[in-house]
Amino acid sequence: MSIEQAPQAAPKPSKVKMNSRWRKGAVRYDSKRTVEHTRFVRQPDGSRRKESDSPTEVKYCERAHERAGDGWRKGARIRKV
Secondary structure, three states, rough: OOOOOOOOOOOOOOOOOOOOOOOOOOOOOOOOOOOOOEEEEOOOOOOOOEEEEOOOOHHHHHHHHOOOOOOEEEOOOOOOO
């Protein structure tokens, strides 16, 4: 008499959350809501100036994911090859 294990049922996949990045058509950021963004900008003479703007939430999040100073030269976007 051999002992065999009964086949186990596969675990259920967890439910995908409403605004998860993996759900198609998810709206993660509101395109109408604005965010107050204040930062210090370095001047050519070495001093720093306080600069504020109110980008949309989408633009604010895009800008947060980019590295500061990478891909920009003299205010122009540098194309990465």
